[in-house]
Amino acid sequence: MSQANAEGEATGRSRAADPTRVEGHEAACYRFRPEDHGWEGVERKAYAEAAAGRHFAGIERQVIVGHHSGHPSMQLRYFEIAPGGHSCLEKHRHEHLVIGARGVGRVIVGHEVREVGEKDALYIGPDTPHQFVNTGATPFGFFCIVAADRDRPRDLDPEEHAAIDRNPQARALVRRGPAESI
Amino acid sequence: MSQANAEGEATGRSRAADPTRVEGHEAACYRFRPEDHGWEGVERKAYAEAAAGRHFAGIERQVIVGHHSGHPSMQLRYFEIAPGGHSCLEKHRHEHLVIGARGVGRVIVGHEVREVGEKDALYIGPDTPHQFVNTGATPFGFFCIVAADRDRPRDLDPEEHAAIDRNPQARALVRRGPAESI
Numbered sequence: 001m002s003q004a005n006a007e008g009e010a011t012g013r014s015r016a017a018d019p020t021r022v023e024g025h026e027a028a029c030y031r032f033r034p035e036d037h038g039w040e041g042v043e044r045k046a047y048a049e050a051a052a053g054r055h056f057a058g059i060e061r062q063v064i065v066g067h068h069s070g071h072p073s074m075q076l077r078y079f080e081i082a083p084g085g086h087s088c089l090e091k092h093r094h095e096h097l098v099i100g101a102r103g104v105g106r107v108i109v110g111h112e113v114r115e116v117g118e119k120d121a122l123y124i125g126p127d128t129p130h131q132f133v134n135t136g137a138t139p140f141g142f143f144c145i146v147a148a149d150r151d152r153p154r155d156l157d158p159e160e161h162a163a164i165d166r167n168p169q170a171r172a173l174v175r176r177g178p179a180e181s182i
Numbered sequence: 183m184s185q186a187n188a189e190g191e192a193t194g195r196s197r198a199a200d201p202t203r204v205e206g207h208e209a210a211c212y213r214f215r216p217e218d219h220g221w222e223g224v225e226r227k228a229y230a231e232a233a234a235g236r237h238f239a240g241i242e243r244q245v246i247v248g249h250h251s252g253h254p255s256m257q258l259r260y261f262e263i264a265p266g267g268h269s270c271l272e273k274h275r276h277e278h279l280v281i282g283a284r285g286v287g288r289v290i291v292g293h294e295v296r297e298v299g300e301k302d303a304l305y306i307g308p309d310t311p312h313q314f315v316n317t318g319a320t321p322f323g324f325f326c327i328v329a330a331d332r333d334r335p336r337d338l339d340p341e342e343h344a345a346i347d348r349n350p351q352a353r354a355l356v357r358r359g360p361a362e363s364i
Contacts, residue, residue, distance in 0.1 A: 022294050022296070022310070023292060023294060024293070025291065025307060025310040026308060027292060027305055027306050028304070029298075029304050029305075030302065030304070031302050032282070032300065032303070039303060064303045065279055065303060065305040072279075073277060074327060074329075076279050076303055095256060097247055097258050097327060099281070100214070109207065109211070110204050110205060111205075111206070112205060114204070114211045117214065119283065120211065120212065121211070121221060121246045121258055122210070122212070123208075123209055123210045123211075123247040123254055124209050125207060127207075128207040128209045130209075143281060145256060145279060145327050147256075
C-alpha cells in the first residue's frame with residue numbers, strides 16, 4: 001500500500017526492510033553519517049520532485065522521519081543548499097520549525113532577513129512568506145519539521161512582494177523566478 | 183492572558199517584549215549561544231517543574247519554540263542531561279522527534295537500547311516506553327519536538343517493565359524510581 005502526501009512523495013515504503021526500526025513499536029533510529037552528511041537508511045533526493053515547475057536551485061532533501069516510520073504526524077527533513085542555491089519563495093498554512101545544521105544561510109521571513117547558523121532555531125508560522133538562500137561558499141544545511149498532513153505551498157501576493165522590495169536587505173537577497181518578476 | 187499546556191508551563195508571555203520576533207508575522211528566530219549552549223531570549227529551566235514527583239535526575243530544559251512564538255502547533259525543546267542523569271521512564275500518546283545535539287546518550291525505546299549522538303535522529307511513536315540516560319562523562323543534549331496539544335506522560339504497564347528486564351542491555355540501563363521497583 002502506498003500513500004502520497006501534499007508534496008507527492010511516496011510514504012508507504014516497506015517497513016519490514018527497515019534496519020532502523022525498533023522491535024514491537026512505532027519507533028525508529030536514524031544514525032547520522034558525517035562523511036556525507038546523510039543518515040543511514042535515508043535516501044538523498046534532489047528537490048525537483050517536490051517542487052516541479054517552481055523556482056529553486058541547488059537543493060537536496062532527505063526525509064529522515066516520515067518516509068517509512070509508521071505514520072508519524074510530524075516529519076523531520078534535512079535540506080542542504082549548495083553555494084549559490086536557494087529554495088522557492090513561498091508561503092503556506094502549515095508551520096515550519098527550522099534548526100540550522102551545517103554552514104550558514106540567509107532566510108527571508110515575512111519581509112525581513114535573518115541569518116541561520118548551526119543550532120539557530122526558527123519558527124515560521126502560517127502564511128508567512130519565506131525563502132532560504134545560500135550566499136556563502138560552503139553548503140548550508142538545516143532540519144525542517146512539518147506536519148505530515150499539510151497544504152501545498154503558494155505564491156506570494158503582490159503586496160507581500162512589495163513589502164520585500166521595500167526592505168533593501170530583502171530585495172537584494174530575494175530570488176524570484178521569471179513568473180515572479182514584478 | 184496566560185495559558186498552560188499539558189506540562190503546566192506558562193505560554194502567554196508577552197510577545198511585545200520579544201526581540202526574536204519577525205515583524206508582522208507569527209515567526210521568530212532564536213540565535214544559538216555556544217558559550218552556554220543556550221538560545222537568546224530562551225529561559226533555562228530545571229526539569230522539576232514539568233515532572234514534579236516523578237523519577238528523573240540532572241536535567242535542564244529550554245523551550246525554544248513554543249513559549250512565546252504566537253500559537254505554534256509544535257514545540258521545539260532542548261534537553262540537557264548531566265553525567266549520571268536521566269529522564270523519566272514513561273510513555274504517552276503524543277510522538278517525539280529527537281535530534282542529538284551535544285555529546286552522546288543512551289535511550290531505552292520500547293525494550294531496546296539505542297545510542298544517540300550529535301545529529302542522530304529518533305522517532306518515538308505513540309505509547310512507546312522511553313527513557314534517556316547519560317552514562318558518559320560529558321553533558322548529553324538533544325532537541326525534542328512535540329505537538330503543543332499533548333497528553334500527560336504515564337507509567338509503564340507491568341508487561342512493559344518485564345520486557346525491559348528480559349533485555350540485559352535495557353535492564354542494566356533503566357533507571358526506576360522507588361514506586362517502579364518491580
